[in-house]
Amino acid sequence: MRYFLELKYKGTHFAGFQIQKNAKTVQQNIEDALLVVFKTPIALTGSSRTDSGVHALQNFFHFDTDLDITPKHLYSLNAIISTDIYIINIKKVADDMHCRFTATHRKYHYFISTHRNPFTIETAWHYPFTIDINKLNEAAALLKSYSDFTTFSKKNTQTFTNICTITESYWVLENGTLRFTVKANRFLRGMVRALVATMLHVGKGKMSVDDFRKIIEAEDCSKADFSAPAHGLFLVEVGMPGY
Numbered sequence: 001m002r003y004f005l006e007l008k009y010k011g012t013h014f015a016g017f018q019i020q021k022n023a024k025t026v027q028q029n030i031e032d033a034l035l036v037v038f039k040t041p042i043a044l045t046g047s048s049r050t051d052s053g054v055h056a057l058q059n060f061f062h063f064d065t066d067l068d069i070t071p072k073h074l075y076s077l078n079a080i081i082s083t084d085i086y087i088i089n090i091k092k093v094a095d096d097m098h099c100r101f102t103a104t105h106r107k108y109h110y111f112i113s114t115h116r117n118p119f120t121i122e123t124a125w126h127y128p129f130t131i132d133i134n135k136l137n138e139a140a141a142l143l144k145s146y147s148d149f150t151t152f153s154k155k156n157t158q159t160f161t162n163i164c165t166i167t168e169s170y171w172v173l174e175n176g177t178l179r180f181t182v183k184a185n186r187f188l189r190g191m192v193r194a195l196v197a198t199m200l201h202v203g204k205g206k207m208s209v210d211d212f213r214k215i216i217e218a219e220d221c222s223k224a225d226f227s228a229p230a231h232g233l234f235l236v237e238v239g240m241p242g243y
Contacts, residue, residue: 001064001065001066001092001095002062002063002064002092002093002094002095002097003062003063003064003065003069003090003091003092003093004060004061004062004089004090004091004093004097004099004240004243005030005044005060005061005062005063005087005089005090006058006059006060006087006088006089006090006091006243007026007030007056007058007059007060007061007085007086007087007088008056008057008058008059008085008086008088009026009055009056009059009082009084009085009086010055010084010085010122010123011026011050011051011052011053011054011055011056011084011230011231012053012055012084012122012231013082013084014026014029014052014053014084015052016049016050016051016052016054017046017048017049017050017054017056017059018046018049019031026050026085027044027046027061029081029082029085030044030061030077030081030085030087031043031044033077033080033081034063034077036080037073037076037077037080038065038067038073040067042063042065043063044061044062044063045061045062045063045098045099045100046059046060046061046099046100047059047060047061047062047099047100047103047238047240048060048100048103048106048235048238050233050235051190051230052230053229053230053231054230054231054233054234054235055123055231055233055234055235056234056235056236057234057235057236057237058088058235058236058237058238059235059238060099060103060238060240060243061099062093062097062098062099069090069092073090074087074089074090077090091243093242093243094242097242097243099238099240102240102241102242103238103239103240104185104239104240104241105167105183105184105185105237105238105239106183106184106186106187106235106237106238106239107168107181107182107183107235107236107237107239108181108182108183108187108192108233108234108235108236109179109180109181109233109234109236110125110179110180110182110192110193110196110228110232110233110234111123111124111125111177111178111179111232111234112124112125112126112127112177112178112179112180112196112200112232113125113126113127113176113177113178114127114128114129114131114173114176114177114178115128115176116128117176120177122231123231123232123234124177124231124232125228125229125231125232127178127200129200129204130204131178131200131203131204132203132204132205133171133172133173133178133203135202135203135205135209136171136178136180136199136200136202136203137170137171138202138209139199139202139203139209139212140169140170140171140180140182140199141169141170142209142212142213142216143166143169143182143195143216144166144167144168144169146166146216146217147163147164147165148162148163148219149162149163149164149188149191149216150162150219150220150221151194151215151216151218151219151220151221151223151224152188152190152191152194152195152198152221152224153188153189153190153191153194153221154188154189154190154194154221154226155221159188159189162188162219164184164185164186164187164188164191165184165185165186166182166183166184167183167184167185168181168182168183169181169182169183180192180195180196180199182195183237190226192233193226193228193229193230193233194221194224194225194226194228196228196232197224197225197226197227197228198212198215198224198225199212200225200228201225
């Protein structure tokens with residue numbers, strides 16, 4: 001039987017989502033808890049990697065087991081995993097569902113605090129500069145017209161293509177917090193943070209919207225700014241038909 005495990009987590013104290021040697025990760029924490037509860041190793045497959053310090057309001061693992069998992073098990077797992085993780089649901093699904101390849105889209109938010117706020121130190125980038133949100137949105141709107149995002153991908157990745165389809169891309173400003181929302185069928189390594197940091201040059205008036213267009217079309221990652229820190233980034237939605 002195949003199960004999907006839906007979870008949320010604060011990534012501040014983790015070295016990332018996926019298991020890494022000699023590192024504290026979300027996957028390792030949950031696999032350790034599964035071993036304690038079920039007394040047998042259970043290997044997890046993740047839907048979307050997140051880097052060290054990145055958070056998620058929704059992400060998924062899947063796993064195969066002959067065990068009958070009940071709400072009582074969900075309660076037991078949440079009682080022993082890290083308090084920075086919460087398992088929302090464990091649900092039996094069709095055997096051919098794959099939490100990575102079945103997903104139709106992913107959506108991210110990136111949060112920027114324009115004023116120092118002690119309550120968002122670990123969940124938003126403090127960026128105390130005057131920003132023109134209209135210019136930011138002009139730049140963000142351009143992204144939906146392109147498909148090759150080589151400029152915004154880190155080098156030496158294991159992907160075979162840098163083609164992505166972005167269906168949502170916009171900024172909002174609420175109570176001193178800027179939020180960038182972007183939704184696409186797939187994302188490249190470092191892509192959202194590079195988009196954010198590069199667009200902020202437009203918002204600050206250091207770069208024109210046309211300059212930003214040329215950076216996209218250059219298909220050269222040396223033209224992008226990858227300096228946006230991880231802690232402002234949230235994976236907020238993984239489209240999972242049939243779940």
